[in-house]
Amino acid sequence: MAVNVSVNSGNGKSGGAAASTATASTATAITGELPADAAFATRAIHAGYVPADNGRAAVPPIYASAAFDLGDASRGDALAAGELDGFEYSRVANPTVDALERRVAALEGGIGAVAVGSGMAAVTYALMCAGEGGGRIIAPSNLYGASVDALGDFLPQFGIHTDFVKNVNDLDEVASKIGPDTRAIFAETVANPSTELLDIEPLARLAHEHGVALIVDNTVPTPYLLRPIEFGADVVVHSTTKGITGHGNAIGGIVVSGGTFDWANGRFPQFTARQQVISDDRNGEWHSFAEKYGKAAFIKRIRIKYLRTFGAVASPFNAYLSLVGLETLPQRVSRQVESARRIAAHLTRTPHVVKVNYSGLGNTPQFDLVGKYFPNGVGQILSFLVDGSADNVRRIIDGTRLFSYVPNIGDARSLIVDPAHITHREVPAEARVAAGVTDNLIRLSIGLEDAADLIADLDQAIAAAY
Numbered sequence: 001m002a003v004n005v006s007v008n009s010g011n012g013k014s015g016g017a018a019a020s021t022a023t024a025s026t027a028t029a030i031t032g033e034l035p036a037d038a039a040f041a042t043r044a045i046h047a048g049y050v051p052a053d054n055g056r057a058a059v060p061p062i063y064a065s066a067a068f069d070l071g072d073a074s075r076g077d078a079l080a081a082g083e084l085d086g087f088e089y090s091r092v093a094n095p096t097v098d099a100l101e102r103r104v105a106a107l108e109g110g111i112g113a114v115a116v117g118s119g120m121a122a123v124t125y126a127l128m129c130a131g132e133g134g135g136r137i138i139a140p141s142n143l144y145g146a147s148v149d150a151l152g153d154f155l156p157q158f159g160i161h162t163d164f165v166k167n168v169n170d171l172d173e174v175a176s177k178i179g180p181d182t183r184a185i186f187a188e189t190v191a192n193p194s195t196e197l198l199d200i201e202p203l204a205r206l207a208h209e210h211g212v213a214l215i216v217d218n219t220v221p222t223p224y225l226l227r228p229i230e231f232g233a234d235v236v237v238h239s240t241t242k243g244i245t246g247h248g249n250a251i252g253g254i255v256v257s258g259g260t261f262d263w264a265n266g267r268f269p270q271f272t273a274r275q276q277v278i279s280d281d282r283n284g285e286w287h288s289f290a291e292k293y294g295k296a297a298f299i300k301r302i303r304i305k306y307l308r309t310f311g312a313v314a315s316p317f318n319a320y321l322s323l324v325g326l327e328t329l330p331q332r333v334s335r336q337v338e339s340a341r342r343i344a345a346h347l348t349r350t351p352h353v354v355k356v357n358y359s360g361l362g363n364t365p366q367f368d369l370v371g372k373y374f375p376n377g378v379g380q381i382l383s384f385l386v387d388g389s390a391d392n393v394r395r396i397i398d399g400t401r402l403f404s405y406v407p408n409i410g411d412a413r414s415l416i417v418d419p420a421h422i423t424h425r426e427v428p429a430e431a432r433v434a435a436g437v438t439d440n441l442i443r444l445s446i447g448l449e450d451a452a453d454l455i456a457d458l459d460q461a462i463a464a465a466y
Contacts, residue, residue, distance in 0.1 A: 030106045040107065040224060041330045048102025049323075060099040062320045066090050081280065092308050096316040100323050104244070104254050107223040107326075108236050111259030112299040114307055115252060115319060119219060119239020120146050121312035122253030126215050126237050127151070127186060129302055131160035132270050135183035138212075140168040142191045142435035145424035147217070151186070152428070166434065169199045171206050183267055184213040184235075189228055189373075190220035192409070193383040193419050193443040194436050195359045197369040204232025211265040213298075219243070220379045220409065224333045229258040231373065235298060240322045242410030243380070246332050250321035252314050257299035264290035264297070271297050277304055332412065332448065337377030339451035343444070344382045346455050352392070352462055357436065358382035381409050383419070383436075383443040390439040392465045393418050397442070399461035402449055409445035414454055419443050 031038070031047050038046070049060050068087040070076035078084035087093055097115050105113040116122050127150070131137055139151055141164045151162040163177040168187045185207050189198045198216065207214045215235040216228045222243040228236050238244055240252035263271040271290040278300075279286045289297040289304075307313065337360070344358035359366050360378040370378060386392055397405055403416035407423050417423060424437045432438075446454065 030102045030110075030112070034106075043103070043106050044224075044329050045327045047106035049099045054095065060096055060320065060323050062316050063090075063095040064316055065094075090316070091311060091313050092303065094314075094316050094319070096323075097314045097319040100240075100314070100319040100326075101254065103323065103326060104223070104238070104240075105256055107227075108218075108256045109227050109229045109258070110236065110256035110299075111296055113254050113256040114299060114302045115240070115254045115314040115322075116307060117253065117312035117314055118251050119237070119241055119253040120150070122237040122239065122255050123147055123217060124150055124155070125302055125306040125310070125312070126235050126255050127155060127184065128158065128160060129270075129298060129306060130184040130213055130215060130235075130268070131155070132158075134159045134181060135267075136160070136179065136181045137162045137184050137186050138165060138168075138174055138177045138182060139163075139186040140165055140191075141427075141431040142194055142196060143188055144192050144217070145419075145427045147186075147188075148424075148428075148431060149426040152431075164431075168203065171202060174203065175206060178210050178212060182210070182212050184215050186215045186217075188217040188220065189226055190359070190379050190381075191435075192220055192381060193423075193441065194357050195220075195378060195382060197359050197366045197373065197378065199369055200228055200231040200233055200373065204234075207234075208232070208261075211262075211267050213261050213263075220381055221374065222329060222333055222379075222410075224330050225337070225376050225379060226373055229256070234258050234261040241408065243333060244329065244410075245318075245322045245325040246329065246410055246412055247321070247325055248406070248408055248411040248413065250318035250325075252318050252322055253312075254314075255299065255302050257296065257302075259295045259299075261295065261298070263295075264288075271301065333380065334376070335448055336380035336446050339449075339454065340380045340382055340444075340446040341377070342451045343446060343455055343458070344384075347382075347384050347458070350459065350462060352386050352388065352466055353384050354387050355385040356382065357384065380446045381443060382446070383441055385436075385438070385440050386442065386462070386465075388440070388466065390418075393440060393442060395465035396461045399464045400457050401461075402454060402457040403444070403461075411445060412448045414447035414449055415445040417443050 067089050079086050101113040101115050139162055165173050187198050204214045213234045216233045218228055218236050219239045219242050236256040238254050240254050272288045274286045274288050278292055289301050293300045341360055344356050344361055347353050347356045403414050406415045407417050419437050420439050
């Protein structure tokens with residue numbers, strides 16, 4: 001499956017033909033030779049990769065090459081102009097990474113994707129691409145700690161400011177923050193560590209009424225449990241480090257575009273300004289991203305301006321590990337969700353546990369959202385509050401035998417962490433407390449061990465801590 005990869009090219013890659021032709025061929029380009037109605041588990045194994053185009057290797061190979069031979073001067077010029085498909089330089093696109101991008105795009109229902117070096121690179125690239133030049137973002141404060149830090153402290157240094165809301169599902173509160181400079185609403189589909197759920201559909205309608213994009217972090221549920229684009233989200237980001245790769249062995253991130261948002265609606269001048277990098281000044285041809293790529297303008301800009309310039313490149317080896325992980329995504333997540341439900345239910349009856357945060361229990365105020373968005377479960381993370389002090393929390397963590405004390409989620413191994421001291425340490429105290437992240441909170445990411453063994457491990461650790 002050939003793909004344009006020069007900065008002036010690409011159907012779902014770094015550039016390409018006019019948006020009309022690119023969009024028309026998106027489904028075939030992303031899914032390869034699969035039937036249009038192929039099931040999720042089938043796409044998780046086969047989408048985005050054609051063995052005949054890769055030496056008939058059954059598994060996508062690792063293309064450990066910084067650059068690719070241009071052939072001759074004529075071919076090189078055609079590649080650079082976007083008139084010919086092919087790969088040039090791995091900072092922009094690589095065949096192994098390309099297979100991952102196509103596969104995740106197919107699983108999320110997007111028109112294209114760009115894989116990057118980490119989940120935070122995906123978050124910051126997406127937010128900066130929408131907000132560059134003085135835009136504002138609306139977001140809740142109950143986000144992953146590094147995202148809160150980026151929005152509240154770091155992105156303002158680049159002229160991108162955030163209006164935080166207490167409840168992103170409160171449409172009136174969100175609407176009150178929308179102003180002439182608002183570019184996007186950003187939220188997590190399942191908040192970490194509270195597991196609060198995002199009501200995507202009405203939020204997307206509100207955003208689109210004002211010409212604002214909805215960008216969501218779908219890391220916790222993965223596309224197996226939720227596909228936000230189907231409910232109106234415009235851009236989806238993931239830390240592929242987590243459930244997508246699933247074995248705690250490869251850092252990565254990805255940005256997926258839904259391909260339906262109008263980036264030339266007047267709120268995003270960066271998409272209508274003519275750009276040298278996608279133009280041909282020798283022939284007097286000048287283009288903006290919106291002119292050249294239409295609804296694909298966002299994902300093209302992510303690759304051509306952000307990946308190519310800032311360089312948070314996904315390694316081919318890590319992309320390979322993520323592809324291997326994706327093959328078992330449905331089976332892994334199904335098992336983890338089943339175990340997480342059992343463990344959360346058990347903790348509600350466990351001495352010294354005063355509160356359990358797990359929206360998948362079915363007895364929370366968001367029960368209706370579970371049925372609408374998460375028929376297969378809300379994911380493998382949960383958190384719980386214990387009585388006593390931070391010393392009791394430390395003794396529980398140190399007393400577990402099967403849980404690894406690791407600041408990660410989505411691993412095949414079960415993980416335990418105290419968010420206030422680790423994952424949310426950089427979040428201001430007021431926002432931390434508002435999100436329920438106190439010194440007495442413990443977060444779990446449930447792996448593939450036997451649920452009964454995990455329950456027994458928690459029971460003995462909690463009992464011994466008091």
